[in-house]
Amino acid sequence: MPSYSTNSYEERSKIEVPDGDYPFTVLAAEDRISKTSGNDMIDLQLACEVGMDRPLNVYENLVFTEKSLYKIKQFLDATGMKDKYTLNGSRLEINLEPDECIGAVGVCHLEKGEKYMEVAWFLQKRFTESPNNKKTLSKPMPKPNVSAYTNVPVGMDKNNDIPF
Numbered sequence: 001m002p003s004y005s006t007n008s009y010e011e012r013s014k015i016e017v018p019d020g021d022y023p024f025t026v027l028a029a030e031d032r033i034s035k036t037s038g039n040d041m042i043d044l045q046l047a048c049e050v051g052m053d054r055p056l057n058v059y060e061n062l063v064f065t066e067k068s069l070y071k072i073k074q075f076l077d078a079t080g081m082k083d084k085y086t087l088n089g090s091r092l093e094i095n096l097e098p099d100e101c102i103g104a105v106g107v108c109h110l111e112k113g114e115k116y117m118e119v120a121w122f123l124q125k126r127f128t129e130s131p132n133n134k135k136t137l138s139k140p141m142p143k144p145n146v147s148a149y150t151n152v153p154v155g156m157d158k159n160n161d162i163p164f
Contacts, residue, residue: 016112016117017050017051017052017117019110019111019120020109021107021108021109021110022049022107022108022110023049023105023106023107024047024049024055024058024105024106024107024108025046025047025105026044026046026047026103026104026105027045027046027057027102028044029042029043029044029045029098029101029102030042030043031097031098034063037063037065039063039064039065040064041061041062041064042062042096043059044059044060045057045058045059046058046060046108046119048110050110056117058108058110058116058118058119059116060075060108060118062075069094072094072096073085073087073092073094074123074124076094076096077122078106078107078122078124078125079104080125081104084096084100106123106125107122107125108120108121108122108123109121
């Protein structure tokens with residue numbers, strides 16, 4: 001019988017990271033019916049790159065209801081799958097199968113929920129086509145030089161820290 005002992009165990013699903021934007025890859029997607037409402041939904045397992053030794057698994061449900069269609073559209077925009085929906089005026093039609101989600105990449109905004117980190121929203125990002133026609137995230141924009149945006153008192157030159 002296998003056994004293992006450690007003094008540094010942390011339950012991965014309960015690990016908290018700072019709220020923020022994180023790249024993700026869809027590891028699994030499954031067609032389900034909501035237990036509470038009976039609506040169709042796609043249950044996603046996202047591997048979010050949060051700067052740890054391995055990705056943090058986050059779960060998200062794409063529920064096919066009038067109130068939740070915005071989040072499905074955000075997911076499709078974030079993963080470069082805009083061809084899975086049509087928008088004519090205020091009419092939105094979505095045609096998405098779970099297996100089309102697997103392997104999709106994008107960026108989501110994570111926030112601390114009641115128990116776990118949750119997807120607050122998905123961010124639209126730019127994509128490039130690779131030689132095998134697979135969409136990949138473009139290189140992220142460089143972070144701005146924070147020192148250029150310091151708070152400087154009115155009447156004081158930001159290049160001169162002496163106020164007289």
